[in-house]
Amino acid sequence: MNITPALLGQLSGILAVIQAVPYIISILMKKTRPARASYAIWSVLQTISAASYLASGATDTKWTPIVLAFSAVIIFSLSIKYGMGGFNKFDITCLSIAAIAIVLWLTTSNPAFAVYASLAASSIAFLPVIKKSFLTPKTENTLSWTLYAVAVLLNVCALTSWNPVIALPPVISLVLSGIIALLLLFQHRIPRKHSL
Incomplete structure (x- = not known):
């Protein structure tokens, strides 16, 4: 079997x-409690991001953004009832900064800038989950x-262009x-002094 970028994507x-x-x-x-702030941001971002990413010329790496948009909306809907956070200062700060990035993203006519603004907002959305994975990994x-x-590693391996607009997301x-996965995989080895 020939492993091609299309297959990896x-x-x-x-x-x-x-x-x-x-x-x-x-x-x-009721075992997992998604971070409401993260999935609020991702549900908006992933939906619009998939369209922008495709418009920027992504081909073999398009599948993951499409799937992530769909799952983010479902998980955000569930987080309203089953999630945690969303109303503390940290989460509100993340939501506010992400909202600014989303507005910049939606108001630009430059596809590359739109991808960068989207990337900034998406990166901020990871922060509540990283914090939660460190403090309350269970x-x-x-x-x-x-x-x-x-x-995502397979998606990186599927890249056929290292153009920053395509490769950075x-x-x-x-x-x-990867940080979240490592925090969760090695949760018993990480000392914790605080809780959320």
């Missing part, structure tokens, strides 16, 4: 779908975040989701 999309399933099930079983789903990090997503 499709595998990334499949893993992105698969990772959402245990996450959603875990939410419904409220996150290790399997889902590990699968997500692998999905999956690369930064890999770094940030």
